[in-house]
Amino acid sequence: xxxxxxxxxxxxxxxxxxxxxxxxxxxxxxxxxxxxxxxxxxxxxxxxxxxxxxxxxxxxxxx
Amino acid sequence: xxxxxxxxxxxxxxxxxxxxxxxxxxxxxxxxxxxxxxxxxxxxxxxxxxxxxxxxxxxxxxxxxxxxxxxxxxxxxxxxxxxxxxxxxxxxxxxxxxxxxxxxxxxxxxxxxxxxxxxxxxxxxxxxxxxxxxxxxxxxxxxxxxxxxxxxxxxxxxxxxxxxxxxxxxxxxxxxxxxxxxxxxxxxxxxxxxxxxxxxxxxxxxxxxxxxxxxxxxxxxxxxxxxxxxxxxxxxxxxxxxxxxxxxxxxxxxxxxxxxxxxxxxxxxxxxxxxxxxxxxxxxxxxxxxxxxxxxxxxxxxxxxxxxxxxxxxxxxxxxxxxxxxxxxxxxxxxxxxxxxxxxxxxxxxxxxxxxxxxxxxxxxxxxxxxxxxxxxxxxxxxxxxxxxxxxxxxxxxxxxxxxxxxxxxxxxxxxxxxxxxxxxxxxxxxxxxxxxxxxxxxxxxxxxxxxxxxxxxxxxxxxxxxxxxxxxxxxxxxxxxxxxxxxxxxxxxxxxxxxxxxxxxxxxxxxxxxxxxxxxxx
Numbered sequence: 315x316x317x318x319x320x321x322x323x324x325x326x327x328x329x330x331x332x333x334x335x336x337x338x339x340x341x342x343x344x345x346x347x348x349x350x351x352x353x354x355x356x357x358x359x360x361x362x363x364x365x366x367x368x369x370x371x372x373x374x375x376x377x
Numbered sequence: 378x379x380x381x382x383x384x385x386x387x388x389x390x391x392x393x394x395x396x397x398x399x400x401x402x403x404x405x406x407x408x409x410x411x412x413x414x415x416x417x418x419x420x421x422x423x424x425x426x427x428x429x430x431x432x433x434x435x436x437x438x439x440x441x442x443x444x445x446x447x448x449x450x451x452x453x454x455x456x457x458x459x460x461x462x463x464x465x466x467x468x469x470x471x472x473x474x475x476x477x478x479x480x481x482x483x484x485x486x487x488x489x490x491x492x493x494x495x496x497x498x499x500x501x502x503x504x505x506x507x508x509x510x511x512x513x514x515x516x517x518x519x520x521x522x523x524x525x526x527x528x529x530x531x532x533x534x535x536x537x538x539x540x541x542x543x544x545x546x547x548x549x550x551x552x553x554x555x556x557x558x559x560x561x562x563x564x565x566x567x568x569x570x571x572x573x574x575x576x577x578x579x580x581x582x583x584x585x586x587x588x589x590x591x592x593x594x595x596x597x598x599x600x601x602x603x604x605x606x607x608x609x610x611x612x613x614x615x616x617x618x619x620x621x622x623x624x625x626x627x628x629x630x631x632x633x634x635x636x637x638x639x640x641x642x643x644x645x646x647x648x649x650x651x652x653x654x655x656x657x658x659x660x661x662x663x664x665x666x667x668x669x670x671x672x673x674x675x676x677x678x679x680x681x682x683x684x685x686x687x688x689x690x691x692x693x694x695x696x697x698x699x700x701x702x703x704x705x706x707x708x709x710x711x712x713x714x715x716x717x718x719x720x721x722x723x724x725x726x727x728x729x730x731x732x733x734x735x736x737x738x739x740x741x742x743x744x745x746x747x748x749x750x751x752x753x754x755x756x757x758x759x760x761x762x763x764x765x766x767x768x769x770x771x772x773x774x775x776x777x778x779x780x781x782x783x784x785x786x787x788x789x790x791x792x793x794x795x796x797x798x799x800x801x802x803x804x805x806x807x808x809x810x811x812x813x814x815x816x817x818x819x820x821x822x823x824x825x826x827x828x829x830x831x832x833x834x835x836x837x838x839x840x841x842x843x844x845x846x847x848x849x850x851x852x853x854x855x856x857x858x859x860x861x862x863x864x865x866x867x868x869x870x871x872x873x874x875x876x877x878x879x880x881x882x883x884x885x886x887x888x889x890x891x892x893x894x895x896x897x898x899x900x
Contacts (some may be wrong), residue, residue, distance in 0.1 A: 326748035338567070338689035343889040345571035346789040354797065363801075370798045377590065377783075377791055 381416060381713070383469035386457050390442035393420070401462040401674050406455045409553065411484055412494045413462060413495065413673040414441055444498050450515035451475040455482030462673060467782060490606055495554040495674060496538075502606050504542075506549030509646070512549070513604045515556055516648055518586075518600040518610055523651065525580055526560060526612075531573070532640055533560035534651040536613055536624070537663060538663055542646040544656045545669060552673035555597075555609040561637055565618040570594060573672045574614045575790075581612075590788075593691035594625040622662070629683035631663040638652040694787050696819040698760055700854055705764030708741060713768045717747035720812050720894060725751055727896075728839070732806040735799065735833060737784065737826060742768025748810075756799075773788040786814075786822035786829075796832030797844035807838040814843040815866070816851065816858040827870030834899040840872065848891035849882030860893035872897035 353373050357365040381400075387527040391404075395585050403801035404412045414420070420439035443451060459469040475482060486492050490502040491552040504512070519535070522844045535543055536559025542550040549556070551622045571593040578596045582588050587599040594614040599607050615624030622632030642654035653654060653659045658670040664675065717725075721744040724734065733756045736745040742765045745757035749772055757765050762783045772779035784790045801809075809830055830840045847857030864874050876896040882889045 335685075335689045337684070339693065341567035341690050342571055342693065343789060345568045345593065346577065348568070349572055350573045350790050350793055354794065366801065370794055370801075372579075372583075373790070373794050374798070376575075376582040376588070377785070377788065377794075 381461070381468050383437055383459055386459070386471065386473050388442060388451065388473075391420075391459070392436045392438055393441045395420070395439060396437070401672055402468065403460045403462050403673065405458040406484060407459060407788060408456075408458060409484070409491065410493055410673070412444060412447060413552065415674055419674065444494060445499055446500055450484055451482055453478040453480035453482050458686055462671060488605065490604070491647060493552065493554075499554075501554035503552050503554045504549035506584055507602070511604055511606070513648065515600050515608050515610070516646060519556060519558065519600070519650065520541050520648070522581065522598060522610060522612070525584060526577060528557075529573075529577055529580055530563070531559045531560045531577060532638070532651065533612070534557075534640060534653060535643065535645060536659075537627075539645070540541065540643070540652065540656060541660055543643040543650065543652070544660060547644050548646055550671075550673075555611060557611045557613060559613045559615060561622065562616040563616060566618055567593075567616075570616045571613055571691065574612075577612065577614075577843075590694065592625065592694055594687075595691075620778055623687070625851070626687060627677045627679045627683070628662050629680070629686055630721075632658070632662065639718075644717075650809060684789060693819075693821065695760065695785060696787050696816070696822055697854055698785075698787075701759075701761040702763065702819075704853065705741075705759075705761040709763055711767075712739075713741050713746055714743045717744050718812055718840055718843070720744075721748055721810060723894075723896075724748070724808055724810055724839075724841045725753075728753075728808050729806050731748065733802070734806050735807065735809045737786075737809060737811045737829070738817060739781075740764055742779070742781070744810060744812065745779055746771060746777070749779040750775075752778075754778040754780075756780045756782055758782050760785040760787075786818050786825040789825070792825045792829050793832075798828055799833040804836075807836075807839065809834060809840045811840060812843045813845065813852060813855060815842060815863060816855045823866055824870075827866050827872070830867070830872060830897075831870045831899055835871075837894055837898065837900065838876070839898045840867065842867070842894065844893050846879060846891045846893040847896060849889045851890045855890075858893070860895055861900055863893065863895045864897075867895065867897040872899055 354369055357369040380396040382394045384394065393416060399415050399417040401413050403410045420441040422439055453715045454472055457473045458467055460467050481790060486502065491506040491641060492500040493503045495501050495503060498686050523533050537557040538550050538553045538559045539708045542553065544546055562573055564570050564573060574594050578590060581598055588596050592597045594610055597611040598612065600610050602608055613625040615622060617634060620631055623629050636658040639654060640651040641654050642649050642675055643656060661859045691842050730752060732747050732753055736755060737758045739757035739759050742757050745755045746768045749755045755778060757768065757779060760764055760783065762781060764871045765781045769781040784795055811826055814826060834840060842863055844858035844863060845851035845855045846859050860877050860879055864877060867874060874895060874897045879891065879893045882891050
């Protein structure tokens with residue numbers, strides 16, 4: 315019984331570690347999306363073609 | 378020195394007997410430090426013991442080979458000294474013939490600057506070799522950069538080796554080759570500190586500096602010194618949360634806010650810079666309690682949990698990028714190979730004249746240049762775009778329609794903004810070439826390629842993929858990518874697979890490995 319419970323716990327810990335790692339990785343990707351939207355959404359919503367081009371160029375220059 | 382005896386210094390490396398406590402030895406050529414190592418930590422037992430080494434000494438012999446980066450320089454004869462770093466005592470000195478060539482061993486870069494190995498085992502012009510005038514632009518850039526960051530509400534300070542040098546010696550560390558700034562954000566969540574780092578890089582780039590992102594929380598700024606040498610100024614972000622300081626890329630320790638703020642000052646080459654309120658506390662978490670003892674062969678011993686945490690939060694933005702950059706740098710002076718791959722020819726046969734071609738992972742630009750010569754407006758992308766310089770110059774000279782752009786598949790910001798940019802180009806037929814990209818990147822990069830294809834090819838554009846499928850020998854840096862996996866990936870991103878082919882190794886494509894080709898179309 316004890317051995318099986320130990321094995322189950324070891325597996326659960328490994329799984330939880332994996333899940334925590336996956337969640338942590340979302341931080342960077344969420345930051346990327348927020349940054350992209352913040353920089354490009356307004357010129358795109360304004361439908362000002364020149365400003366859209368300028369915003370994309372400025373954004374890519376800083377990557 | 379009874380407890381440190383050098384047995385041999387030869388073309389292979391150094392053999393020695395080291396008793397007592399471990400210590401650092403500098404290796405000098407013509408009395409100039411080139412490399413340093415710890416006599417126990419960095420050496421291994423055994424090795425050929427020459428000269429006096431018999432009996433007891435032979436049994437205790439340890440040895441170390443020359444670092445790989447040093448070997449290309451070891452041609453001819455050199456005057457070598459082994460000097461204990463802290464005491465300054467010479468433990469060995471003599472002439473060593475590395476090869477039969479009639480010349481002296483030299484350590485200089487292409488511009489003739491003296492170079493040494495830095496802590497990352499790379500050759501660069503280290504600070505010890507620089508004159509005051511050479512370093513003024515770097516000191517100016519540090520001040521200017523601190524002002525830019527301050528304007529964004531970020532109180533930065535010299536960090537890592539630069540802080541250590543300033544506090545301990547009032548100068549840069551002689552064996553160091555770059556300068557570091559650090560700051561502790563007022564935010565306390567990883568998402569917010571990454572967004573702030575993006576904003577800071579944008580502010581720096583807007584002022585005309587060339588920048589380069591290492592991770593979600595670190596970027597570098599390129600500074601050109603007085604004699605034209607490029608020096609890197611790294612900007613590491615950090616934050617405090619739950620009584621711990623996290624500072625990219627080595628720190629995750631219990632830390633008090635009062636040890637940082639309000640910032641005090643420190644002096645570097647006679648100039649005043651901001652510093653943490655208690656710099657010794659930060660130096661201790663960076664370099665351990667012995668930070669006051671000079672160690673030119675220092676290696677970080679960051680706890681595994683800290684590295685994992687920082688990896689998961691902030692890293693993963695450039696899979697194997699350093700390897701690809703090194704390959705690109707090694708080859709950048711060679712001519713672009715002639716001709717094209719079979720895959721580029723296949724694209725050329727199938728696509729209408731004038732089709733815009735996006736060549737992702739263009740390497741040195743052989744296919745891109747060839748396609749541009751055939752009249753296809755071509756965009757050559759690589760995340761190590763230095764390798765494309767030659768192709769770009771050739772295209773410019775001959776007025777060929779080739780556009781060279783950096784693209785990093787491991788960052789959504791690159792991929793999505795490029796997808797948006799291309800979607801705004803004038804309408805017309807488009808195709809994408811991805812030769813040894815899916816087998817060179819990681820899973821995130823593979824998904825990004827699918828995403829980029831779906832953004833740029835919709836309306837009938839086709840993607841031509843080639844991968845190494847795992848049999849025989851793949852190229853450097855490649856992992857096996859079976860055609861079935863490629864097919865599934867492209868379908869997941871909305872592509873319709875038109876053609877799948879697999880050739881065993883030894884085909885006309887140059888590689889001896891097995892090669893898979895997949896063509897997909899986006900409606």
